[in-house]
Amino acid sequence: MTSSKRGMKMLRPALLITLITSMAGINAQASPLFASDEPYKGVLTAPILEAYGQKKQEDRLYFDGYWSQKNGEETERVSVKIRTRGNYRRRNCTLPPLMLNFKKKEVETTLLEGQDKLKLVSPCKRGEAYQQLIYLEYLVYQLFALYSDYHFRTRLVEVAYVDTGNKDKRWQTTNFLLEDDKAMAERYELELKKIPYTMRVQMDMAQTAIVEVFQYMIGNVDYSTLMSPEGEHCCHNVKLLSSEGTDTGILPVAYDFDSSGFVNAPYATLPANIPIKRITTRYFNGWCKEDRRYKDAIALMISHKEAAVALFENSPLLNKTYRKRALGYLQNSYDRISDEDSVRKEILEHCRGDVIKG
Incomplete structure (x- = not known):
């Protein structure tokens, strides 16, 4: 079984995390995106490699693109702006992490309802070893949520990348989305x-x-x-x-x-x-x-x-x-x-x- 197929299975232990966090007094108005523990699929279409090319710059531009996702039987497509983010991984990884910047009004009634900015945490490089490291880090977030009433929410997403600036070059990795810090604070009021x-x-x-x-x-x-x-x-x-x-x-x-x-x-x-x-x-x-x-x-x-x-x-x-x-x-x-x-x-x-x- 490939790593991506393993990633698309439901994480049974994560159901325990959901129960614990709900008992911790978290705002009941959970966003649709983080209301489920089941991994899902998305497609990012944008000049991705051009965005990667700015990874060592302190001032980086946002690039326009589209984010498509499966929400049940429906495919949803919304506009998104992307740029590289972070510190060490941004400067040194072949596949640096990205910030996904959505328009709140545009994502209403979609799986991303209520979202503004989301961090996309990706494997540093291609290959099974780096994919496993992403799974480990994702599970460490789950582990922290087991111990702490205050934590970030995460969700696995298998992303197909379509680079519009390079003859629609394509590749695929399993990543996880990390809740925005402002959204996390609002969730705890x-x-x-x-x-x-x-x-x-x-x-x-x-x-x-x-x-x-x-x-x-x-x-x-x-x-x-x-x-x-x-x-x-x-x-x-x-x-x-x-x-x-x-x-x-x-x-x-x-x-x-x-x-x-x-x-x-x-x-x-x-x-x-x-x-x-x-x-x-x-x-x-x-x-x-x-x-x-x-x-x-x-x-x-x-x-x-x-x-x-x-x-x-x-x-x-x-x-x-x-x-x-x-x-x-x-x-x-x-x-x-x-x-x-x-x-x-x-x-x-x-x-x-x-x-x-x-």
């Missing part, structure tokens, strides 16, 4: 914080602990809950939510997991200030808070172990090699957070800064 940095005392300690322990579990140090790269809103690979008009109880929401040891992408690099040599090495990069916050986060994750294992064990997306690798990494993470000595040495005594109470 919270405000998306657009600030250059935040302070530890402003953060919701319970949610921050969940994010930090999760990042440790997947072997990811490419994030920050406090700072952002120069010229960008806080924070690095983390979005911040809060009640409107407040600057306390800020909730971090993690995203972009391709630099984690769990995914283990060949292009992933480590930050210069992190004293480990391999991307697969777990290194706790969280800020110190009361032990109970970390212990509560760990207890939460342990309580979901069966569902977490099933997410990867039962996924029709992963081939035998990548399923075994994912399950091995996940089991090792659970072994570590289930061992009091490891928790003490690798998390409680390894956190940064003084303990912040709250």
Whole structure:
């Protein structure tokens, strides 16, 4: 069975994610696009390679095109503007990720109703290995949704590309659509914080602990809950939510997991200030808070172990090699957070800064 055919099967573990998120008090007015867990098919017709050609430019143009999709028995076609997005993957991948910019009025009554901008997360290069990495990252988003009440929604889409600027050159990959950050904030009826940095005392300690322990579990140090790269809103690979008009109880929401040891992408690099040599090495990069916050986060994750294992064990997306690798990494993470000595040495005594109470 080809990877694309595997990708078009329904993800049974994702049904559990849907149940959990609905119980978490998420706005019931879910968009049609993310109301289903079943992968679907789309066609992007645009000067795609011309858009790719601008990937190393800081100022990039939007290119006009069309997006067609299957919605049940009907085929829907709407206009779309595309441009490359992101940072490392944008500059270095053969198939850089794209931003899809729709017109809200035009997508009314379609599967995309309510959508404005969507991130299309694609394999970095062609080939089965890079396709498997996309499946892994997609499943890591599902894993985070299992643990955290606050998360981005995703949906798999098998995209046929038609490049109008190159004699209608065609290719196909399975990708996933990532919910827009503004839409995510609106779904939780919270405000998306657009600030250059935040302070530890402003953060919701319970949610921050969940994010930090999760990042440790997947072997990811490419994030920050406090700072952002120069010229960008806080924070690095983390979005911040809060009640409107407040600057306390800020909730971090993690995203972009391709630099984690769990995914283990060949292009992933480590930050210069992190004293480990391999991307697969777990290194706790969280800020110190009361032990109970970390212990509560760990207890939460342990309580979901069966569902977490099933997410990867039962996924029709992963081939035998990548399923075994994912399950091995996940089991090792659970072994570590289930061992009091490891928790003490690798998390409680390894956190940064003084303990912040709250």
